[in-house]
Structures are given as C-alpha cells and as structure tokens.
Amino acid sequence: MVTTRLPNYLRSHRKRLAFSQEDVAFLLGAGSGAKVCRYERFVRVPSLETALAFEVIFRKPVRELFAGQYEKVECRVLARAQKLLETVDEGEPNRIAIQKRKAIIDLAAAGDGELNNLS
Amino acid sequence: MSRNHQKNSRILAISLTNRGFGFAVMEPPETLVDWGVKTVRGDKNAQCVEKIEDMLNDYAPGLVVLEDASAKGSRRSTRIRILCAEIVAAASLRKVGVSLLSREHVRRVFFGDYKGTKDALAGILAKRFPEEIENRLPPKRRPWMSEDYRMAIFDAVALGLGLGAIHDQQDRRHGMPHLRT
Numbered sequence A: 001m002v003t004t005r006l007p008n009y010l011r012s013h014r015k016r017l018a019f020s021q022e023d024v025a026f027l028l029g030a031g032s033g034a035k036v037c038r039y040e041r042f043v044r045v046p047s048l049e050t051a052l053a054f055e056v057i058f059r060k061p062v063r064e065l066f067a068g069q070y071e072k073v074e075c076r077v078l079a080r081a082q083k084l085l086e087t088v089d090e091g092e093p094n095r096i097a098i099q100k101r102k103a104i105i106d107l108a109a110a111g112d113g114e115l116n117n118l119s
Numbered sequence B: 001m002s003r004n005h006q007k008n009s010r011i012l013a014i015s016l017t018n019r020g021f022g023f024a025v026m027e028p029p030e031t032l033v034d035w036g037v038k039t040v041r042g043d044k045n046a047q048c049v050e051k052i053e054d055m056l057n058d059y060a061p062g063l064v065v066l067e068d069a070s071a072k073g074s075r076r077s078t079r080i081r082i083l084c085a086e087i088v089a090a091a092s093l094r095k096v097g098v099s100l101l102s103r104e105h106v107r108r109v110f111f112g113d114y115k116g117t118k119d120a121l122a123g124i125l126a127k128r129f130p131e132e133i134e135n136r137l138p139p140k141r142r143p144w145m146s147e148d149y150r151m152a153i154f155d156a157v158a159l160g161l162g163l164g165a166i167h168d169q170q171d172r173r174h175g176m177p178h179l180r181t
Helices: A010-016 A021-028 A033-040 A048-058 A067-090 A095-110 B003-007 B044-059 B078-093 B103-111 B118-128 B130-136 B151-173
Strands: B011-016 B020-027 B031-039 B063-067 B097-101
Touching (some): A010 A033, A010 A048, A010 B031, A010 B130, A021 A048, A067 A095, B011 B078, B011 B151, B020 B044, B020 B151, B031 B044, B031 B151, B044 B078, B078 B097, B097 B103, B097 B151, B103 B118, B118 B130, B118 B151
Parallel strands (some): B063 B097
Antiparallel strands (some): B020 B031
16 A cells, blocks of 8 residues: 555546546536646645535545545544544443444444454 | 655656656556656756656655666766756655666566567557556657657656566565565
8 A cells, every 4th residue: 555645636537537627627617727726736625515526527436536635534533433432431331322332333444443442 | 765665655757858757656556646748948957847846745756766867878968867866856855765767677677678669668558557648649650750749658657667667576586475466
C-alpha cells in the first residue's frame, strides 16, 4: 500500500474519460473549469452535492474518489469510537449498551481500524 | 529512506524535452495517477523547475525519477543536464529521493536486449495503460519528422516502470517475494 493516499483522485478519473476541466464543470453546473482545477489541486473541498455529482460523472463511489480524505475522516471517527466504547463499557451492562457496543465494534471492523479492550 | 518505503512511495517520473517535460505520477503497484506534458517558453529551466515544484507540493511523491543525462553515451544538451541537477536539488530540499535511470536500463527492462525503438516502447505502454494513455499515442515517426511532443509522456511512464523493475530485482537478490505482476 502507498504510504498516504492523495486527498482525491478526480484528475485521474477525469483524464481516463478524456474530459476537460470545462467538460466536468459543465456537468457539475459550475461556472468554469477553474473550480474543477481547485478541487483537483486539493485547494478546495467540494460540497456534499458536488461530491455526489462527481460520483455520478465518474461512476466511482465517493469513498474511492476522495480516498485520502476518507482515510482521514475514518481515522478520526475510529479514535472517537474508541472513546465512546470506553464510555459504554463504564455504564450499566443492559441490552441497549450491548447493542451499542456491538455497533461500535462492527464500525471498526467495517473500516480498516482496530479498537482496544474488546473483551 | 528505507527500501520498503521507497517501494511503497508515490513516484513522480519526469522526462525532460526541448519544449518542457513529460510527467507521470504513479502509485504502487502500477497505477497511473496523473500524466501529461508541460510546455514552457522563455527561461525554460526556471519555468520547468517552477512547474515541477508545484507538482512536488501537490503530489508529495516519495521519489522522483529522471533520465540520467550524464550516463555514458548520453547525448543530452548542457541545458538539460543543468536542469536535471536543478530538479535533483529541488527534490532534495523537500527530502524527496531521486533516482536517475539511463536510457539503456529502461530499454533493457522492456526489450531485454537493448534493441527497441521509442515507438515500440510507446506501443507497449499504450497497451498496458489503454484507458490512460492509448489516446495520446502519436503516429509512428518517419525519418523526416521531429519527435512528437506526446512521446515525453511515454518516456516518463517508462521511467516510472523502470524504477519499479529495479526494486523488484533488488527484492529478488535479497530473497524477498516478487510483489509486481
């Protein structure tokens, strides 16, 4: 695996489809290709709507198009999940807590991370 | 930089030309992330270095690979040799490793016996990366033609893959599993 992924791979996918930045800007409903250039050069992060539009245009999931960004977010969420797990484990061991615990562990398993104290 | 880290690094391969340079950004094992040609005018070296520095900032490669302009038998111009040194300096400032590969080495990787034209090499690479660069394949060069500017893209991709071949060779020598297919 590469040490760190790029924030996004928009340019890579655009070039594979032989689209210009102006073509993609038109499909996004944006004014000019300059906006697309800013996304491709990691200067700006697109809105959710624009990210979803990219998924439609390139027919690749947002997670794949914004691989580096996704990894960062995943890392932060897993760190918070660890803290949440500790909170859950400190409380009453009722059915809700058990279900919540399982959800947090499944969350980590679905990602590439690991949580501590899973006994 | 450890050999393992080098092998897993993003590579920026650059092929210097009279008009600017061709480039290829690659991620292991063999994914082309970006590719193209940059054309410069005026103070060519300064402009090339500026554009390459932008790419170093944007792509944060772990390695830069260039043609060894000072290799035995190399007929690159003085300007290109100086530019090569400037790029090495720019990369080193950013603590980015640099590999210099000779043309002979690249030919050996793809043709085994040093014989093989640039057109043939470009054809091989176009088949290997059809989505990415097949549509940039220039027509076969005739004796009266200058080299097509798009050939620099294929030269850059060849440099990137040539570096990968070195890493694989080193792995084999050290008894490590061959990671590339």
